[in-house]
Amino acid sequence: MAESPLAARAPSRMLSHLWMVLGVIVVVFPVYYVFIASTHSTQTILRPPLPLVPGAEGLHNYGEAFSGRIGQIGGVSLWRLLGNTTLVALGIAIGKIAISMASAYAIVFFRFPLRMACFWLIFITLMLPVEVRIQPTYKVMVDLGLIDTYPGLILPLIASATATLLFRQFFMTIPDELLEAARVDGAGPWRFFRDILWPLSLTNVAAIFVIQFIYGWTQYLWPLLVTNSNEMNTIVIALRKMISFADADTPWNLVMVTSVLAILPPILVVVLMQRWFVKGLVETEK
Template sequence: MVEDEGIRRYVAHFILWIGIAIVAFPVYIAIVASTQDNALIANGQMSLLPGGHFFEVYYQTIFVGTSGSTREPVGNMMLNSLVMALAIAIGKIAISIISAYAIVYFRFPFRMPIFWIIFITLMLPVEVRIYPTYKIVADLHMLDSYAGLSLPLIASATATLLFRQFFMTVPDELLEASRIDGAGPLRFFWDTLLPLSRTNMAALFVILFILGWNQYLWPLLITTRDDMQTIQVGIRKMITTTDALTEWPIVMATAVLAMLPPVFVVVAMQRLFVRGLVETEK
């Protein structure tokens, strides 16, 4: 039995390493390509070993930009994407947790119909409501602005549902104890529910940050100036119709840089993220 368990463990590890290699190989190719000469890549003669243009390519990518259809430095694109992703993640969590708190702990007319209306919006992705949303943003003169990039994407029925389900598992004794201590609704929310929701907010923050960072269609529609475009839109604009004119080392360096913030967020908040997904004790 012990030998069988050891064999199964080695087989499982071997399969996992194969999966890691499949996922990591394209990332390795992007890193290697970002250090190569553009002529070698365009001619299909790229080496699988890193080249000698690392500092040159990444300096030009971050601070100078390309000579293609977008000349904006990638550093500015990353700043735009970062502001957008943070605004979406923090805004979604703030609005959702307040909405869930009101639905669970307050008794007002049409409370449950309002919740189900919020829940039904899960069936309406951005692509379905993109024209009326664009019309409203344009009428409010929010094109080419951080508000236009983030505000239309802040509402989240998913986060509201998750917070509502979490609040329904909080013991009623905590609410009664807060009332006995003279705490009002805001005090109960701030001192009791928010600390209990810390891991849930962390897990949602990771998911929502990556969601905001990877947005492509909405930033493509809402931005017309190069200085307001996000890194996802910038990558697409760097690729021209003719491969010979595309600066592939800069494109690959931009792709590598686009992966860093989500990876950093996941690694930095890994423990809270896992606890927020699996924790059951309140």
């Protein structure tokens, strides 16, 4: 008796699911480990092996972190660190979308001299390493008096050649007939953008927002250079300051609490916008 196609595919499907489960474990276990460590005392963390079940110090650790009694970061509350990081991440994400969308709109729908040269000049910036731009950018921020300010943290990072390219590729899929119909109806450039182009671009905006929010949230080098006071630190910089060269001098329980809180917002953004994120990436590729 011939074996059914479904039965023949069963081992292959089981192997695929096994690899998927293993992949999830590899990705999720470090996050679970950090969460478990955040509920134990420093002494327990420094005395391996760490128990894989939550400890009794969780409420005390989180309460101490939120109360602002972390000496390594000048007693700044985690609320302030989370607020700084959220403001920077939102500013970078929204700024990148606004500038990139406007640039792509001008390149695709307007005819002006050196239009493509402008696009390639924007695109070429992808080839410049961050280290090349750090020193002149920092000098500009010093001259403008933007050190230890939110504009100093946000403005140098809002230009994005990648987002401009993605919006350009999507705008090029808009039928010319739609543009002509808008012109016949008397719609100017602003009305065409507001009433037609913007609604069509929402999924792409969502996808780019998720990417750029995480990019802004995880920034380390630039906030490290442009901030001097503990009150202006982001949560990633605070994590680095909390870790000492000697394990005994590092409050590992509070480090783990801060790590958990640094991980949660990006995860929430991805989970809440997952459907739009995937749909936006698919439509952008088209």
